[in-house]
Amino acid sequence: xxxxxxxxxxISLQKNxxxxxxxxxxxxxxxxxxxxxxxxxxxxxxxxDASAVLFADKQPVDVVFFRHLVSDDGSVRHTGDNLVGGAGxxxxxxxxxxxLARVPVHxxxxxxxVNSFTGQTFQEVxxxxxxxxxxxxGQELARYTLAGGGQYTAQIMAKVHRAGQGWQMTALGTPxxxxxxxxxxxxxxxxx
Amino acid sequence: MxxxxxxxxxxxLSRARLEIRVSAxxxxxxxxxxxxxxxxxxxxEQVAHPGAPVLPGLEVSRQAAADHRLAVDLDVLPEAVHRVxxxxxxxxxxxxxxxxxxxxxxxxxxTGVDGTGIASYTVTGLDSETAVVALELYRRQGAWxxxxxxxxxxxxxxxxxxxxxxxxxxHRIAGDVHEAVARGIARSVPAPHPAGSSDLLRxxxxxxxxxxxxxATPHGAPGPVPPQPVPPQPPGSPCGPQSTPAxxxxxxxxxxxxxxxxxxxxxxxAAPQPGHPAGTGRSAPAAAAGPGGxxxxxxxxxRRPAAAPTPQPAAPQTGPDGPARPVAGDATGWSMDERLxxxxxxxxxxxxxxxxxxxxxxxxxxxxREQELDKVLSDPRSRIGGRGDAAREAARAKHDxxxxxxxxxxxxxxxxxxxxxxxxxxxxxxxxxxxxxPVWHGYRVPMELPMALRLGDLRLPESGGLRIPxxxxxxxERGLWIDSGRAASPEGMSADSGTVRRLAMDTAVAxxxxxxxxxxxxxxxxxxxxxxxxxxxxxxxxVRTGVLAGAPATGAAGxxxxxxxxxxxxxxxxxxxxxxxxxxxxPGLDTAAQLLIVNDFPHGFDDRAVTRLRYLADEGxxxxxxxxxxxxxxxxxxxxxxxxxxxxxxxRLTPVADDHLIDPWVGHAWTYExxxxxxxxxxxxxxxxxxxxxxxxWGR
Numbered sequence: 001x002x003x004x005x006x007x008x009x010x011i012s013l014q015k016n017x018x019x020x021x022x023x024x025x026x027x028x029x030x031x032x033x034x035x036x037x038x039x040x041x042x043x044x045x046x047x048x049d050a051s052a053v054l055f056a057d058k059q060p061v062d063v064v065f066f067r068h069l070v071s072d073d074g075s076v077r078h079t080g081d082n083l084v085g086g087a088g089x090x091x092x093x094x095x096x097x098x099x100l101a102r103v104p105v106h107x108x109x110x111x112x113x114v115n116s117f118t119g120q121t122f123q124e125v126x127x128x129x130x131x132x133x134x135x136x137x138g139q140e141l142a143r144y145t146l147a148g149g150g151q152y153t154a155q156i157m158a159k160v161h162r163a164g165q166g167w168q169m170t171a172l173g174t175p176x177x178x179x180x181x182x183x184x185x186x187x188x189x190x191x192x
Numbered sequence: 193m194x195x196x197x198x199x200x201x202x203x204x205l206s207r208a209r210l211e212i213r214v215s216a217x218x219x220x221x222x223x224x225x226x227x228x229x230x231x232x233x234x235x236x237e238q239v240a241h242p243g244a245p246v247l248p249g250l251e252v253s254r255q256a257a258a259d260h261r262l263a264v265d266l267d268v269l270p271e272a273v274h275r276v277x278x279x280x281x282x283x284x285x286x287x288x289x290x291x292x293x294x295x296x297x298x299x300x301x302x303t304g305v306d307g308t309g310i311a312s313y314t315v316t317g318l319d320s321e322t323a324v325v326a327l328e329l330y331r332r333q334g335a336w337x338x339x340x341x342x343x344x345x346x347x348x349x350x351x352x353x354x355x356x357x358x359x360x361x362x363h364r365i366a367g368d369v370h371e372a373v374a375r376g377i378a379r380s381v382p383a384p385h386p387a388g389s390s391d392l393l394r395x396x397x398x399x400x401x402x403x404x405x406x407x408a409t410p411h412g413a414p415g416p417v418p419p420q421p422v423p424p425q426p427p428g429s430p431c432g433p434q435s436t437p438a439x440x441x442x443x444x445x446x447x448x449x450x451x452x453x454x455x456x457x458x459x460x461x462a463a464p465q466p467g468h469p470a471g472t473g474r475s476a477p478a479a480a481a482g483p484g485g486x487x488x489x490x491x492x493x494x495r496r497p498a499a500a501p502t503p504q505p506a507a508p509q510t511g512p513d514g515p516a517r518p519v520a521g522d523a524t525g526w527s528m529d530e531r532l533x534x535x536x537x538x539x540x541x542x543x544x545x546x547x548x549x550x551x552x553x554x555x556x557x558x559x560x561r562e563q564e565l566d567k568v569l570s571d572p573r574s575r576i577g578g579r580g581d582a583a584r585e586a587a588r589a590k591h592d593x594x595x596x597x598x599x600x601x602x603x604x605x606x607x608x609x610x611x612x613x614x615x616x617x618x619x620x621x622x623x624x625x626x627x628x629x630p631v632w633h634g635y636r637v638p639m640e641l642p643m644a645l646r647l648g649d650l651r652l653p654e655s656g657g658l659r660i661p662x663x664x665x666x667x668x669e670r671g672l673w674i675d676s677g678r679a680a681s682p683e684g685m686s687a688d689s690g691t692v693r694r695l696a697m698d699t700a701v702a703x704x705x706x707x708x709x710x711x712x713x714x715x716x717x718x719x720x721x722x723x724x725x726x727x728x729x730x731x732x733x734x735v736r737t738g739v740l741a742g743a744p745a746t747g748a749a750g751x752x753x754x755x756x757x758x759x760x761x762x763x764x765x766x767x768x769x770x771x772x773x774x775x776x777x778x779p780g781l782d783t784a785a786q787l788l789i790v791n792d793f794p795h796g797f798d799d800r801a802v803t804r805l806r807y808l809a810d811e812g813x814x815x816x817x818x819x820x821x822x823x824x825x826x827x828x829x830x831x832x833x834x835x836x837x838x839x840x841x842x843x844r845l846t847p848v849a850d851d852h853l854i855d856p857w858v859g860h861a862w863t864y865e866x867x868x869x870x871x872x873x874x875x876x877x878x879x880x881x882x883x884x885x886x887x888x889x890w891g892r
Binding site: 056057059061062070072073074075102103104105106137138139140 | 544
């Protein structure tokens with residue numbers, strides 16, 4: 001029911017009437033896969049974390065993640081850490097909201113990442129998805145399915161970057177490994 | 193579940209009898225075109241429009257309206273039809289919006305006849321178009337599907353029809369459509385309910401068949417009724433809860449106007465709607481109605497329903513010309529008090545963050561310029577000719593450009609916050625208002641404790657004339673320390689020590705008077721320890737009006753006496769609270785909160801008294817005993833680090849502007865200016881006199 005973006009695909013966030021997209025949300029939802037074996041009913045809790053890294057001229061300037069929920073300028077907000085997932089039952093368990101009009105002028109790229117804090121690979125999560133939504137009308141711009149994503153513990157989802165007067169979004173979808181966004185920095189840099 | 197389609201997306205249709213529901217921000221014409229497998233219409237008879245509303249398997253409404261329901265029966269459609277294009281067009285003629293960009297994005301939903309949602313699509317991104325193909329239903333390998341198209345035509349209906357292979361007759365059909373619509377308009381009374389939307393107010397919508405006044409639409413009214421824009425409803429009138437007497441300001445154009453967001457819901461009189469699709473997620477407009485709006489929003493504020501996009505609310509927060517005009521009390525809360533408190537804190541946070549954005553951009557610009565200049569310097573090639581100079585110039589230009597843009601963004605934010613402050617300040621209740629606010633002249637003793645108290649103003653170097661009220665919650669969580677030492681700021685340096693001490697005591701008295709004034713009578717008592725009597729001139733207003741619990745205590749004996757009484761009180765209340773026996777307190781005990789003002793600490797304090805004071809500072813706030821120390825830390829240097837915890841436990845305020853307060857979000861150093869009585873003003877005495885009178889009349 002939605003556009004599944006392909007790797008490297010770029011979507012302009014500029015609207016036809018010249019107005020640009022003003023607010024986007026990266027939503028992340030997941031459920032832990034049930035464990036097989038003796039205590040099959042026990043599910044292991046999985047903690048996925050959504051982060052957004054703000055770059056100015058390829059230098060990281062600010063980051064929004066579960067320990068810093070609002071960027072200093074207030075333009076990027078994290079809705080709070082969810083340690084177990086599944087609460088939304090198909091809705092977003094964690095979300096990062098970006099108010100594009102308020103992003104400071106020197107920030108030219110914002111990279112969204114997902115990490116498995118508890119270390120499970122994406123094979124062990126169920127119904128995991130990550131999507132980008134236009135906050136103003138609730139329209140989904142892109143969606144990735146993370147489940148079955150192989151032996152990776154992180155993914156560099158997408159970047160939102162300035163293009164002319166407006167913003168553009170590029171799907172990255174690069175798998176990586178790491179506990180928090182810091183471990184992903186080497187993997188992010190080639191995408192800037 | 194309803195599938196939210198995005199442009200170009202398709203969705204299978206499981207049933208043959210369908211309804212297509214359209215809701216738009218204003219009246220639109222809805223029609224449909226039956227096309228063959230090549231996407232071309234065989235002739236004008238294949239176009240269903242208000243002039244020819246019924247075709248086999250298809251029926252559209254006869255009028256322009258904000259809401260439409262088109263009926264489609266796929267099984268009845270002729271075999272030759274492979275595609276049904278659902279189109280929307282703006283009615284031509286006077287008064288209507290001239291382009292789709294000027295109205296809220298139309299919302300189209302495909303539902304079963306019982307109203308169950310199948311697919312929906314919000315036609316976004318339209319601008320100068322006046323006609324649009326919203327959806328197409330098409331046959332693919334024997335099964336029907338729906339696709340979100342959203343193809344707009346600036347040339348209007350004629351251009352749209354030309355595209356569908358009706359080139360030669362397109363203009364005639366388009367003319368028929370508009371003529372039929374005009375007839376439909378003439379038949380009905382104009383009354384598009386004013387939506388309170390800036391768009392609609394500026395461009396009065398063409399009188400539509402749709403009317404919010406239920407069945408009052410007289411069909412077949414004799415003679416053509418000229419379209420007449422309906423004057424906008426007096427704004428703000430339905431916002432009863434906001435307009436408490438405390439605010440005193442009119443609230444123009446408040447988006448909470450309950451009729452505003454509901455405008456697209458106008459029923460279509462041609463098809464009275466039993467059971468409007470409930471699943472179309474109206475919560476977003478309802479949420480936009482804001483706090484205290486006319487309608488109650490039961491949706492969870494934190495979670496938006498993922499399904500069903502809504503047509504953009506007809507009353508957007510920001511009009512196309514810029515941000516909406518700010519309104520006092522535009523925040524969440526149960527009372528006006530709470531809303532204003534939250535609004536002020538919201539402004540505080542916004543200013544902190546806007547400044548952080550500016551500072552980080554400037555820092556970045558500077559560090560980039562330094563790096564680039566370094567690179568030029570270390571590059572041997574740049575020493576030849578003018579290349580180095582050019583590179584240096586370029587680096588500087590890049591810096592200046594970025595700084596200019598950052599300043600522009602900051603100025604925009606500041607302008608908005610200043611505009612907000614201009615409406616918020618006059619609306620503040622006494623507890624939140626400065627002494628210069630006229631609200632203090634109409635002061636009445638309150639019957640309940642306000643949420644917070646203004647202790648002064650906060651500003652940043654970048655913020656220009658903008659001042660944020662510094663509100664602290666009541667009851668106080670920590671004591672206050674009015675620093676009578678010489679501050680580091682220029683004003684503090686220039687003043688001599690005696691003047692600063694006098695100013696500090698004046699500040700303390702202003703704060704204490706404020707605390708007294710905002711408490712209900714008998715719920716707050718102020719004790720003063722002024723060991724050397726040095727504060728007597730400043731204390732005069734408090735003493736003269738008789739609002740103190742007792743005369744200022746002087747000398748070592750006086751200090752000891754006041755401390756003993758307060759310590760005893762703290763002990764008793766603590767015991768009672770811990771033992772769960774609040775009714776066991778002695779009958780004579782004063783239940784009011786207590787404030788102890790200590791001037792010239794540690795003058796007149798022996799070691800025992802200092803220990804007691806520390807005890808009060810530690811244990812007092814929990815049981816309603818607060819400290820206000822007027823002291824210079826230097827004077828207490830003899831105690832060494834012994835008193836450090838005491839100083840740390842108090843909120844330090846200065847009698848002159850000083851930047852020592854840190855905000856909780858970004859950590860800027862804010863310049864604090866105490867809330868002082870304007871020179872020559874009698875407001876303090878008036879307020880205290882009124883307070884004393886009320887107390888006497890209450891017998892307390």
